[in-house]
Amino acid sequence: MSARIEYIAFVDQQKTPGVAKKVINTVKSAENLGHDVSSKLFAPSFASVFGFIKAVFTTQCDVLFIRFSSLLFPFLFFPLLFARLKGVKIVVDVPTPRKSVLVELKTSETNVFVRIVKQSISILSSSWVLWPASVVVQYAQDSSWYLWGVQRRTVIIGNGINIPDSLAVANSRWDKATPLNLIAVAQLAQWHGYDRLIHAIHQFKQSSEKYDIKLTIVGEGDAYASLQSLVSELNLQDNVTFTGFLSGADLDAHFYNAHIGIASLGLYRIGLHEASVLKTREYVARGLSVIGAADDPDFAHDSQVRLMVSNSDSIEDIVVLLKDLPNSMLLAPQELRDYAEKNLTMESKLKVILAHVDIK
Template identity: 35%
Template sequence: MKVLYVAIRGELSEGSGVLKKIIAQVDGLNNCGVNTKGMIFYTKDPDKISRQFHNNIIFHEIKYTHSFFQKTWYKNLILYNKIIQEIQKEEFDLLYFRYPKASSQLLRLVKQFPFKIIFEHQTKELDEIKQTQGNSNKEYWVEKYLAPYIFGYVKGFVAVTNEIKRYERKRYSYYNSRNKKESLVLGNGMDVEKLPLRKVPPYDKAKLELLFVGQIAPWHGVDRVIKGIASYKGSVNITFHIVGTGNELKNLINLSKKLELHDRVLFYEELSGEQLDKLFNKCHIAVAPLALYRKNLNESSALKTREYVARGIPFITSHNDPDIKMKSSIRNYILRVNDNNEPIDIEEIIQFTNRMYQIDGFENHFREFALRSIDMKIKMQRLKQFFEKCFIEEK
């Protein structure tokens, strides 16, 4: 079986968890016997990632020479022409596509290669568009009415949570109630061995260091932690380290200034390598998504959560995860809080930290769980089986 895996990104960065996941997926599929080529489109590459050598991955930069050509339809025309050319050149059996949202060019692609495409869904697309752009935006209405028509031409889909699978199942059957699509719930994975197990820092109950890492969006609820720090009146010295960029970053900076937390909430550009390792070794507790309700979700398969587990740092979260279930062997190392808009109770985090740092070797328990449950080798073996099921049935 020959597979082309396509992902459309904006700016590439060395610290991007999504980029690391895509590379690990392509490598993982090849390692378990699926002949896979990756195709990543991007608009900016400040870290020169596209010049680095990656086995089986093609990088395509989309350049704009004139403002007229920055229109979405023109960008999509370039993208999908390149995808079609690649499929025709190498005669791929299956196209695995990180779902890019609906467009007329995507419809052209699925019509040209009917039932050879599997989409990977990471979110409830309409709810996310509504959260970031509002439902009066043209993209929302194109997604609402064109996407179900596009889905009629694909073989099936992969969803990273059960909740997203149920959501997509309704959209896939909107025009195609008699044509049931193959589906798989597969939480995000990570190449665990490429992440160092952190060195657990000492904790003296006088100073608590918190950490958030990732692309910052409203549904991550980082503002809840900042507001919690502002409300906290206890004696423990709290420092919150926020690593990453995103549309929400400016709002968080303004919020921390408004609350006069400039010395307690620290912002960093995207870090990677030894710089990021040092910060993980310094911090006691990490912050996973805390406001998924803002995009109408109860479950998540966040990459940042998986990195926390792989590196061995306890964390707080407000949602369910298909892999990291609260009944699992690491349940005592996770603080579950309410998924709402209220400031996080810092005293509750302190009590959680006090309990955690009385346990010897919790970081090793995290690591063992990561290798057993979220490692990309395991994930890609399941994806391979799903491909084979779809491929055999198609034959």
């Protein structure tokens, strides 16, 4: 059954290209499933709020996807209710548990007044802003405060990605006689926990292990300067390289020579013990094993694809993992790509979501 689907999101395509990419990939995946799909991306501004509200009021689609925004959703309650009364099925995509956003604001928002306003809006809006939704999509469990009245309509699912045929697979398996190449790609923040890995590499170098480790950190962000300072302090300039923001062929070249991708290692810092990290899926699609922390709905604890470390400040378990890698059998790049195509595509996730609004 073909449906008319529209995706509306409040997103800064320059500052958060990953968010824009997810919306675009969702649209492409829905088209691949045979649906008629359109999207509207609004740059965050006061004027855009009115455009967003108008888009909700005037939509003629069968299924409306909306990316959740704490500041915007109190203004969308009645427009969304109006859309529901017209027969539109509404899917609200909540990318991060709202309880975690409250914790993240403590470090990400330095202006105390603005932080208090944002936290107050989130707490006061509780779950009622989601009541018009047909389905609420979450990627980890939220608190009962934000789920009251919508828990039965909430679906917890792993993130999905698009895997174009043109996406190159990593060059080869790691040969223990050569350096182990790690890559970490992110808009660098404290909750990525890359400082844990840097400390672990420093401690690893003090051991009797014979192989060398090279870590490439791609991206910029609030944690960029502190990570650079830490590398200098620990004298790891020969082991850790910062590239800044990369895209296209430049980024592909670094992925091509990597062996393991580094997902978020500090999710506990924003109160998360479960998360569906998008970057994990992108690494696997490129043929890389992954090191990550916290539970993930798409990977078992003993997965050979995603190598799990503790979701805490511990350095020791990362050091142990690095020491054990020569005795481990990392999956071949093509095996990892095959796993991603079978289990992690956006199409497979969309089928589950659309089934909840009776679209097959």
